Amino acid sequence: MGAIDTLAKGAMDSSKKKRKRNRDKSKTPKPPKNEEEVQVDDLKHDARSFEALPISKPSMDAIKDMKFEYMTQIQARSIPPLLEGKDVLGAARTGSGKTLAFLVPAVELLFNIRFTPRNGTGVIVICPTRELAIQTHAVAKDLLKYHSQTLGLVIGGAARRGEAERIAKGVNLLVATPGRLLDHLQNTRALCIKI
Numbered sequence: 001m002g003a004i005d006t007l008a009k010g011a012m013d014s015s016k017k018k019r020k021r022n023r024d025k026s027k028t029p030k031p032p033k034n035e036e037e038v039q040v041d042d043l044k045h046d047a048r049s050f051e052a053l054p055i056s057k058p059s060m061d062a063i064k065d066m067k068f069e070y071m072t073q074i075q076a077r078s079i080p081p082l083l084e085g086k087d088v089l090g091a092a093r094t095g096s097g098k099t100l101a102f103l104v105p106a107v108e109l110l111f112n113i114r115f116t117p118r119n120g121t122g123v124i125v126i127c128p129t130r131e132l133a134i135q136t137h138a139v140a141k142d143l144l145k146y147h148s149q150t151l152g153l154v155i156g157g158a159a160r161r162g163e164a165e166r167i168a169k170g171v172n173l174l175v176a177t178p179g180r181l182l183d184h185l186q187n188t189r190a191l192c193i194k195i
């Protein structure tokens with residue numbers, strides 16, 4: 001066998017090996033399509049502290065009161081772009097800190113455009129269950145501790161009339177379940193939404 005033949009066989013061997021390697025690869029389970037999603041799902045804290053964020057003093061003081069120093073992964077990945085006015089579609093496992101991930105930018109938005117009760121509602125958080133709405137409302141209450149912006153909760157099973165009265169006084173950030181929100185949108189004239 002000549003030198004050229006040997007080279008050709010070597011090339012054939014290596015291409016056979018490559019095909020075999022590729023066949024083997026196709027047998028192993030594929031990694032998740034979007035690896036970033038897996039990282040965001042991580043419960044570990046991000047190295048970035050809340051102090052590094054360009055947020056208002058009232059929000060920062062409230063976060064300090066909550067005793068949080070470092071952002072979780074979902075917070076570090078979503079708060080900065082949201083503060084820049086970008087849209088974010090986020091997903092992370094339960095207990096990863098999603099609530100502050102969207103509430104901090106929402107509160108900052110209301111603060112920066114100086115929303116007052118007279119301006120009506122500027123942010124609506126729609127939660128699928130009453131429990132989640134109550135939980136979200138509690139976090140929003142803590143975050144708004146040093147802000148002048150107003151907060152409201154409208155959920156099925158609660159007194160509709162009391163909710164309507166509070167809405168009439170001006171609720172800047174409204175946490176709601178879908179059915180009751182629709183009810184107020186259709187029947188509470190005082191509900192004024194500016195988005």
Ligand SMILES: Nc1ncnc2c1ncn2[C@@H]1O[C@H](COP(=O)(O)OP(=O)(O)OP(=O)(O)O)[C@@H](O)[C@H]1O
Pocket residue numbers: 068069070071072075092093094095096097098099100
């Ligand atoms: N940066 C942080 N550092 C430490 N703890 C935090 C931080 N952010 C939130 N937490 C705490 O982590 C817990 C879970 O937060 P949160 O309820 O926002 O998670 P979640 O992802 O919205 O969960 P769920 O999907 O169940 O609603 C809460 O007790 C909250 O106070």
